[in-house]
Amino acid sequence: MASTSRPELDAVIIGAGWAGMYMLHRLRQIGLATRVYEAGDGVGGVWHWNRYPGARTDGEWMWYSYSFSPELEQEWSWSERFPAQPELERYANHVADRFELRRDIQLRTRVVGADFVEPERRWHVRTEHGEVVTASYLVAAVGALSAANVPDLKGLDAFRGACYHTSRWPREPVELAGRRVGVVGTGSSGVQCIPAIAREAAHLVAFQRTANFSVPAWNVPTDPAFEREYKASYAEHRRLQRESTIGVHWSHANLEQSALEVTTDERTATYEHAWRNGPFTLMNSYKDLSSDLRANETLSEFVRSKVREIVRDPAVAEVLVPTTHPIGTKRLCIDTGYYETFNRDNVTLVDLKSTPIEEVTERGVRTGTAEYELDVIVLATGFDAMTGALERIGLRGRSARSLSVKWAEGPRTYLGLATAGYPNLFILMGPGSPSVLGNNFEAIEQQVEWVSACIAFMRSTGAELIEATVDAEDGWVDHVHELADRTLFNLADTWFNGRNIPGKKGGFTPYAGGYRAYREECDEVAASGYRGFTLSPRPRDDPS
Ligand code: NAP
Secondary structure, three states: OOOOOOOEEEEEEEOOOHHHHHHHHHHHHOOOOEEEEOOOOOOOOHHHHOOOOOOEOOOOOOOOOOOOOHHHHHHOOOOEOOOEHHHHHHHHHHHHHHOOOHHHEEOOOOEEEEEEEOOOOEEEEEEOOOOEEEEEEEEEOOOOOOOEOOOOOOOHHHOOOEEEEHHHOOOOOOOOEOOEEEEEOOOHHHHHHHHHHHHHEOEEEEEEOOOOOEEEOOOOEOOHHHHHHHHHOHHHHHHHHHOOOOOOOOOOOOOOOOOOOOOHHHHHHHHHHHHHHOHHHHHOOOOOOOOOHHHHHHHHHHHHHHHHHHOOOHHHHHHHOOOOOOOOOOOOEEEOOHHHHOOOOOEEEEEOOOOOEEEEOOOEEEEOOOEEEOOEEEEOOOEOOOOHHHHHOOEEOHHHOEHHHHOOOOOOOEOOOEOOOOOOEEEOOOOOOOOOOOOHHHHHHHHHHHHHHHHHHHHHHOEEEEEEOHHHHHHHHHHHHHHHHOOOHHHOOOOOOOOOOOOOOOOOOOOOOOHHHHHHHHHHHHHOOOOOEEEEEOOOOOOO
16 A cells, blocks of 8 residues: 555656756656755756856857757857856756746755665655655656765865865855965866966965866857857757767768878868867867777877977976876866966976875875975865766665665666666666766756656556666666777776776766667667566556
8 A cells, every 4th residue: 555644746856957857847747746856955956066166068058058948048048158157057047947847846855765665666765854755756867977076085184274075166155365275186177177266376286196188168258140040040950969979969070081091281280270169179070089099199199289389387298298098088178278277376286196195184285295285175086977876865676675786886777767676767867878978968858858758658558667677787788888898988097987986896887879879779669669678557456
């Protein structure tokens, strides 16, 4: 018998970022009583939490935005090519208001456990406030990059100054003017915040473990004529976007030619042009930059030459020149004045490869060769990506099996959307889906629409449960690894393959076959009546 003492919902969604908000909108449209739980005190997910100085998208507004509502597309105007965090948060709030989402979103409420209760065939979801609700469907929209990686630095608790992780930056302004600031980490977050903080701080010390490739964003204010023109044919742009490999359509992408087919001069001219046109043009200059090491090396070397050109002190430049991985195998950073920042008098670069951090002291950071006195430490140290936030929910499926136990050797999903033994659990932007390997909005909308169509199908056919089969899941996990093996991605230690977290297992987790192939695969599965899933009707003798 179903529990009578607990509120019963059709669906619970965890997370009110881009995925959770759109999922709520769609589930409402098909008539489901749905509640969203969000740990933060506002909507917007990643753009609610990552409010560090310099935070801005590295996707252009034309495609890094919702496409499901033509009215929304027309009425919202973005002020810059790469909008900054405050504008993205305003957009999230606008969407929440415009589609009246707030009445079903409970903020400041972290989900601390969710159990699939087999006799009831429902999920029991527990919040940090002791509330328990039950739901037929559970959607995890917790984000691929939301569980912060706080490094285990000896003595960090003893530091007397202020310490912030970039993804937990406070809402209140942080006083940086006149202060000595240390930034640990030089991935996308570090590359964005280092120039912004250096402009304010008395002194900035950048602690770099691995030099990363970064290319200039060339951010500019939105040109009203361009905006008018683009919006006039938005539907066509979106169609091309949906058919592309990474959820972005570039007419200038060169998908035909190898970087090795052309002369050195021709290639250099192409890269020079692409460098001035923006980050995505560069990685798409030739068809084999992500799959052929020799082709990739031509671009890697071009960007290294740019670093040496920009940074005036040759010794500093050599520390900044990336040598440990091919370009694009760690996610390419996109910056505004990153390398130029190391020409400032108030910036020091510390190479942790030659002199690692030994401990954090009361006064600052001590490496093998020096102690850096600091007022503020910024941890730009990234995330336990793809799986961290999912495993931290405390999900238990059939036989009370915990997801983190099931995934101890690496995540196992079918289509990235479901995992065997966890009926009616849908995962958005999860491991085994293209997720982070392109335009997140495109990935989110495709998955949300697939999930809502699946639930509508279940309701119209009387199916109560849907569950991935072990065989389908095994096949999918192998497929995801095979696709990764065709790329260069595993040549770097990154959050893509979990090697940024000591001891984490599982290998490369996103689906590297491209958005288009993934969409086709998901559509075929649905058209076949959900091949690879078991659909079960409500038992005849069930009185509930
Ligand atoms: P990240 O790319 O994982 O970079 C983390 C940095 O911290 C790396 O430089 C890493 O060094 C360093 N680090 C980690 N642990 C350390 C330790 N114990 N000691 C010293 N250094 C340590 O994380 P992120 O910069 O937050 O970016 C993660 C992803 O979020 C990005 O790739 C991107 O997808 C997304 N993001 C997007 C934007 C945007 O859209 N604009 C902005 C920020 C982030 P190693 O390389 O040696 O591990």
